[in-house]
Amino acid sequence: MSTVEVLLHEFYQPTTSNARKREIETNLLAFKSQPEAWQLCLRVATAGNSFTDNQFLWFFSTSTLEHTITRRWAQLTPSDRAQLRETLWNTYAQLGMLNGARRHRDTLAQLIALMGKREFPEQDPNYMQHCMELTKTRFALGINLLRVTSEEVVSNRGDLTTEWKQYFYSCISMCIPDVMDLVTKYLLIAVCHINGKDIQSTIPNTLMDFSLTSALPNDNQLSSSILELLGCVQHLVSWIRTELISEYFLMSILDLSQWRPANEPISLAALSVLNELLYLQKPLPYAGTLMGGVSSLLEQHNVNKQQSEMYSDKLRELLRLYTTKYAGKLMQEPEVLETFLNQLYGCTTELHGALDFTEKLDIWSPIIKAIAQQPAKITRFNQVFTQLVDEIMRRTQFEANKPELEVLDNELMEDDTPTTEWQQFLDQCFECLALLASTRGAHIVFAQVFAHWSRPQMYLMSLEHALDHGSSRSYEAARKLKHANVGEILRDFATVCQAVVRLAPLMDTSTAAPGVADEMEAQLQMLSDSLCRRCSFWPAIASEEQIWTRPPFRLIWITSATKKEGLRDDLDDIDENDVGAKRRLALLDAMVEMAKNPDIEWNEKDIIDEVNTIMFEGHDTTSAGSSFALCMMGIHKDIQEKVFAEQKAIFGDNMLRDCTFADTNEMKYLERVILETLRLYPPVPLIARRLDYDLKLASGPYTVPKGTTVIVLQYCVHRRADIYPNPTKFDPDNFLPERMANRHYYSFIPFSAGPRSCVGRKYAMLKLKVLLSTIVRNYIVHSTDTEADFKLQADIILKLENGFNISLEKRKYATVA
CATH class of the missing domain: 1.10.630.10 (Cytochrome P450)
Incomplete structure (x- = not known):
């Protein structure tokens, strides 16, 4: 091994050439293939201080052992396999806190799991039992080995036959009920520790083996131990049968998911477990418990305003997955759904940025679609939907939401970019409006949106009136232009116009009440006439005009070209003066033109x-x-x-x-x-x-x-x-x-x-x-x-x-x- 150590030292020297490195690699690979190399490497890998003394040599030794297990396992004798297994198991079980660095620990666990994958249950029938017993004496080591074993169950390395992988999967699956029972007990202990409750008085005797409490004590290692537990659980739930999940298991995960500032990593890890469950393409048990728990998490989120950004991100992902998976079940519980929607509305109105708002609108979509399929139940939710429409319109208006809107990019990055960040935000908001319109009735939502048209319209009318009346009104017009951001008012005006354009095709006057239909037609006609006047009055500001015709409606969609202030992109200073005509040539056309120019050396x-x-x-x-x-x-x-x-x-x-x-x-x-x-x-x-x-x-x-x-x-x-x-x-x-x-x-x-x-x-x-x-x-x-x-x-x-x-x-x- 001294020769190997010298070669490794030379390999990692910055002065070693690539050619020499390739030569060294060839020599090292030849050493790995020697029949007795694994024994030398086993001594290095399991020596007391080898990991800290020479990590290069230690990692090479463990890599050689992995090569032996995955490539040369069939060539080992039964006694060689037993020696390898027992030595690694003993070394792993004796790792201490000081010398048990995570990478050191995980590498040894990986080697043990690779052997278990080849020997369980034929040559090593007690493998899973040993893993579970190890959690009772050395919790962090045992739970880590269970996680690594779980990863090997679903791993598809090409070193074993498909038949053996399936056999190993089925054999491990037979042990999973005992594993889930064990981890559920540890989750219950963790919940008691985190909440400061006495375990024996809180957990019934029928559910708990109180001897396990010594393996998961409430000490300074508690947080890291619970994180190890949740990491193992997250991987297990990704592939096990969902009927093995108990109600106490689910309740424990929901409890640990609550926001606790002192234990934020635990809250995040528990939310990751819930998200993993909701990503599964199969039904979950105890839907009522899960629905109640998610509502409680949302309620806590609305009350506690100090949650971290990462926690809010995870919770938003949870809510999106939850509504996608459980919209149908929520419809079967109208009272639960009504409470949840009110809580969701409170969450949606929080000011965490325009893009955060649109992602929260995605949470609403599955529920709105589910309600649309049962129109008889819509009345119960009219109030919250009315509030949501008003909130969407408020969040798209500079008058009410300038701090969030002014940071959105309103410039095209490149010619082929289909839309700006600003327009994408509006489109997502308007799609939610259209979804609400198809559920509640387009004429109702349209009336709400139309109500937001009057403020910018009245301002523009007053400004036009002042300018139309000559010098007697010029001072008033100048004052209005000086004290108001005309660009923002125009963008608010254009936003309402786009919202109306999106909703108008959804209105069917043949199904609306006669009075309502007449009112909608009158509103649209008045809006159309006014837009035509605005467009002719502001020819230099309106940068895009598109006629939309649908008898009896005629609307003009105006998109403002006002540049934003604040965070800018590196191409913002390109001024194309774009009023509909293409000013810049395509790349190839531009180069051809350059080639024709005698003043430019270009061929x-x-x-x-x-x-x-x-x-x-x-x-x-x-x-x-x-x-x-x-x-x-x-x-x-x-x-x-x-x-x-x-x-x-x-x-x-x-x-x-x-x-x-x-x-x-x-x-x-x-x-x-x-x-x-x-x-x-x-x-x-x-x-x-x-x-x-x-x-x-x-x-x-x-x-x-x-x-x-x-x-x-x-x-x-x-x-x-x-x-x-x-x-x-x-x-x-x-x-x-x-x-x-x-x-x-x-x-x-x-x-x-x-x-x-x-x-x-x-x-x-x-x-x-x-x-x-x-x-x-x-x-x-x-x-x-x-x-x-x-x-x-x-x-x-x-x-x-x-x-x-x-x-x-x-x-x-x-x-x-």
Whole structure:
């Protein structure tokens, strides 16, 4: 092993060349394949201080043991297997708090679980019993081993036959009732500790083995122990039969999910368990208990205004999943639904940003649709729906909600961008209005929306009147223009107009009461006439006019081109003066025109080079980005399941059809997964820029002189702890809209930024969505590596030195799309 130690030391020296590293790797791989290598490595892996003395050697030794178990297991004799099993078990069971670092512990647990997968129940029939017994004496070690074993149950490494994997799955499943009984008891103990209650007086004797309390004491390790427990539980519920979930189990998870400032990580972990349950595509037991618990969590959220952003994010995800899954059951309990909707309305009206508001509107959608199928029950919920319509309109108006609206981007990032952030916000709000209109009656919702038209309309009329009456009124008009933000008033006016345009096609005068139909027609006609006057009066401000005709209605949709103040995008300063005519030429047209200009040195070869760059430069970056994304989904199976659940919601029963552009717009969670992958593993890890002027740094009294080449490391920027909490953790929620709104625009630059940013970033995101969607719908992705195994190779494109070690398992229904 001394020779191996020397080679490893040389390998990790920064001065070692790549050629020498490849030579060393060849020697190390040859050593791993030697028949007796595992025995030498076993001594290193289980020695007392080897992990702290030389981690490189320790990890190489455990890697060799993993290679032996997964690749050479059949070549070991029964005595060799027994020696390997007993030595690892004894070492693991004796790990102490000081020398039991998490990575050390998890690696040993992984090796034990790999052996258990091959020996249980034939050669090691007591494997699961030993795991459960270990939790009673060394709780953290035992519960960790149960979690790792659970991961192996659903793991699809290619080192075992499908028949044996299914056999192992069925054998472990037979033990799960005992495992669930054990973890439920520990959950009950955890609830008592967290709430400061006496265990013996709180939990009935028939439910509890009080000897277990010694394994989970109320000491300074309680929080970390409960987190270990919840991590194990979250993985178990992702695959076990849901009928094994007891009511006490569910009640315990709901209790631990409550917001407790002193135990926020526990609250977040418990919410993750609930979300995992709701992601399952199968019914859950004890619906009444779950419904009551979710209502209690929502009520607590409305009362306690100090909850963290991460907790609010998790709770919002829970509510969205809950209403999607339980809308039908809520309809069977009108009183419960009425209470829940009132609480949900209180939550929706909280001011946490415009994008947070639209995500909360998504929570309403399944319930509104369910009520629409039972119109006889709508009367009971009229009041809260009326309030919701008014709240939607209020939140879209600058007059009432300027702080939230002014940070929304109202500029197109690129020519091919279908909509702005501002317009996307409005569209989501109006779709909810349309859904409410189809449920309550379009004429009722239209009347509410129409009521918001009068304020901006009256202001514009008064301003027009002042200007129409010449100098006698010019002072009044000037005062109005000086003291009012005309751009905001116009945008409020345009917003109401768009809302009306969205609702008008839903109104059927043939089914409305005669008086109501006449009133709606009169209102629409008056609005149409007024809009025509406004458009002719403000020709320089109205940037887009679109005639919408539907007898007997005629409306004009005006979208304001007023630029926002506040956080700006790097392309905001491009002024296209766009009034309907296209001012900029397409790229190829522009280059052809340049080639015709005698004053510009530009020829056909230059055009070919530029086109080739646009067409082909994105292939390596896209392939690297998609490969890293597949690796991350293979490693984080819970995230992969959420991506698949989103695909299922989009594609329904036709999972094999082609992906459309409209489909990609619905892939919100997949987009967050892609962005988080690009954050941690940007395909272009660094960029270089030459300064055209002296640059004074904001970070200190330093000036970088003109002409200097500056290197910007996206890889490092994306891992700054002051920008991204827990920056090395793969967490797609980093790209929730409200979190992105609180970060500087240049905190995420996988496509560079500024005038030289990647012109194909939208196309790249579209390609990644289509590619990954197709793969996830057709295959289950597995990764044989963890992130700790990654050896990054930073060339022009960021790669893995040993390639992307993933495998694809075809889904049962799937054929390649």
